[in-house]
Amino acid sequence: xxxxxxxxxxxxxxxxxxxxxxxxxxxxxxxxxxxxxxxxxxxxxxxxxxxxxxxxxxxxxxxxxxxxxxxxxxxxxxxxxxxxxxxxxxxxxxxxxxxxxxxxxxxxxxxxxxxxxxxxxxxxxxxxxxxxxxxxxxxxxxxxxxxxxxxxxxxxxxxxxxxxxxxxxxxxxxxxxxxxxxxxxxxxxxxxxxxxxxxxxxxxxxxxxxxxxxxxxxxxxxxxxxxxxxxxxxxxxxxxxxxxxxxxxx
Amino acid sequence: xxxxxxxxxxxxxxxxxxxxxxxxxxxxxxxxxxxxxxxxxxxxxxxxxxxxxxxxxxxxxxxxxxxxxxxxxxxxxxxxxxxxxxxxxxxxxxxxxxxxxxxxxxxxxxxxxxxxxxxxxxxxxxxxxxxxxxxxxxxxxxxxxxxxxxxxxxxxxxxxxxxxxxxxxxxxxxxxxxxxxxxxxxxxxxxxxxxxxxxxxxxxxxxxxxxxxxxxxxxxxxxxxxxxxxxxxxxxxxxxxxxxxxxxxxxxxxxxxxxxxxxxxxxxxxxxxxxxxxxxxxxx
Numbered sequence: 001x002x003x004x005x006x007x008x009x010x011x012x013x014x015x016x017x018x019x020x021x022x023x024x025x026x027x028x029x030x031x032x033x034x035x036x037x038x039x040x041x042x043x044x045x046x047x048x049x050x051x052x053x054x055x056x057x058x059x060x061x062x063x064x065x066x067x068x069x070x071x072x073x074x075x076x077x078x079x080x081x082x083x084x085x086x087x088x089x090x091x092x093x094x095x096x097x098x099x100x101x102x103x104x105x106x107x108x109x110x111x112x113x114x115x116x117x118x119x120x121x122x123x124x125x126x127x128x129x130x131x132x133x134x135x136x137x138x139x140x141x142x143x144x145x146x147x148x149x150x151x152x153x154x155x156x157x158x159x160x161x162x163x164x165x166x167x168x169x170x171x172x173x174x175x176x177x178x179x180x181x182x183x184x185x186x187x188x189x190x191x192x193x194x195x196x197x198x199x200x201x202x203x204x205x206x207x208x209x210x211x212x213x214x215x216x217x218x219x220x221x222x223x224x225x226x227x228x229x230x231x232x233x234x235x236x237x238x239x240x241x242x243x244x245x246x247x248x249x250x
Numbered sequence: 251x252x253x254x255x256x257x258x259x260x261x262x263x264x265x266x267x268x269x270x271x272x273x274x275x276x277x278x279x280x281x282x283x284x285x286x287x288x289x290x291x292x293x294x295x296x297x298x299x300x301x302x303x304x305x306x307x308x309x310x311x312x313x314x315x316x317x318x319x320x321x322x323x324x325x326x327x328x329x330x331x332x333x334x335x336x337x338x339x340x341x342x343x344x345x346x347x348x349x350x351x352x353x354x355x356x357x358x359x360x361x362x363x364x365x366x367x368x369x370x371x372x373x374x375x376x377x378x379x380x381x382x383x384x385x386x387x388x389x390x391x392x393x394x395x396x397x398x399x400x401x402x403x404x405x406x407x408x409x410x411x412x413x414x415x416x417x418x419x420x421x422x423x424x425x426x427x428x429x430x431x432x433x434x435x436x437x438x439x440x441x442x443x444x445x446x447x448x449x450x451x452x453x454x455x456x457x458x459x460x461x462x463x464x465x466x467x468x469x470x471x472x473x474x475x476x477x478x479x480x481x482x483x484x485x486x487x488x489x490x491x492x493x494x495x496x497x498x499x500x501x502x503x504x505x506x507x508x509x510x511x512x513x514x515x516x517x518x519x520x521x522x523x524x525x526x527x528x529x530x531x532x533x534x
Contacts, residue, residue: 086388124387154389154391157391163367227452233444236436237439
């Protein structure tokens with residue numbers, strides 16, 4: 001590594017470490033429940049985002065937006081300083097939803113891992129179950145994609161899949177759109193392979209669809225998208241927390 | 251320097267005081283260790299109300315190491331989720347390595363919300379070193395694949411990267427296969443991936459067309475039916491050549507909620523019979 005590069009890395013590291021001890025500043029578009037707010041309802045829509053007529057346009061817009069948030073991708077740090085990468089990596093999550101106007105909107109993002117996440121840094125995102133869009137009644141919104149980023153570019157895992165299945169027990173698995181279109185609830189994890197923290201390119205995403213039990217890896221190279229489809233031949237699900245609690249009741 | 255000069259410095263330093271941090275225990279990255287995929291003779295749930303259990307010290311220490319790594323001690327007034335009693339533990343021992351799986355019991359703390367991913371697994375030596383730690387969503391895990399073997403059977407293999415090896419490469423040294431799994435796969439949390447029936451390779455989308463995958467256009471000629479507990483796309487009638495060029499309204503613009511995108515009507519994701527890669531997709 002050249003001296004200049006080492007200096008840059010060192011400065012970058014110091015900066016990030018400095019951020020670690022600075023009080024959390026609001027990030028544009030990122031919501032954390034304030035006092036008296038329902039933590040299970042994330043506000044929407046996101047300002048200056050959409051609405052879109054197609055969900056693909058919405059995904060395309062959401063991917064770079066989420067990946068551009070602070071420390072949404074840390075691949076560039078992983079080789080240089082894996083401990084720092086682990087400390088600063090941040091996951092953001094949001095709902096992409098379908099409105100009675102037949103348009104696709106995104107909720108605000110949240111970066112909360114725990115509502116009282118003040119003592120340790122966790123890497124998972126806590127997505128509220130519902131969106132609070134004051135223009136509509138609660139039951140009028142349809143939930144389509146649970147969006148989030150994987151700062152390390154990791155594959156959708158058992159807990160990710162369990163999360164969307166849990167959501168599928170609350171929201172519809174199959175969403176009817178206008179003219180009898182049918183859309184399936186799924187979870188999406190965006191990733192970037194960029195080595196430049198200032199330029200987090202949207203390089204693809206993993207998508208798991210509980211209704212079809214299929215996992216798709218979408219990758220983009222210079223505007224061309226490729227898909228690879230996989231399905232779980234065996235999935236030994238972990239016991240859900242609710243089951244555990246019920247059993248613990250004497 | 252007077253004391254009052256030190257106060258601002260002290261305040262700044264106090265603001266920067268390191269909080270107890272998760273995953274701060276030094277951990278090896280021994281990728282030669284593959285986590286067990288089988289529970290062995292059974293997954294036994296300890297219910298101390300019904301029976302009495304004895305635990306050896308090495309296992310106990312491994313559990314403590316994992317718990318303290320996941321939720322470090324010293325958190326002042328820890329909230330419910332940051333306590334060891336709000337975690338779940340699973341362990342098994344293979345020779346000199348104790349494997350510990352930590353999960354989060356969200357409901358224990360009365361939480362309706364669940365994180366998208368959580369938990370970690372540890373391979374800990376009997377002398378108390380973390381040989382390998384896989385934090386969900388952070389560390390590279392191994393991946394399991396179910397491959398069709400030449401004799402028509404299936405074989406399960408583990409790889410270090412998320413790329414399915416080809417079954418004809420099974421015997422090759424550069425196949426990427428870490429291990430051929432011969433034990434039954436019944437460890438909770440384990441997923442074995444496979445290519446869908448009729449898979450012919452990655453499908454390239456038309457230039458300018460962006461994916462989304464979950465839409466079944468009403469005019470696709472397919473419909474979803476429930477089969478083996480999941481939705482499968484089946485043709486309503488034999489696909490006509492008219493599908494090939496896409497429909498005038500299909501695509502990203504002009505209300506593509508009903509248009510669709512690559513893979514919507516045909517290939518892979520919906521397990522529909524193979525169709526032309528551009529079925530249902532329009533040019534930009």
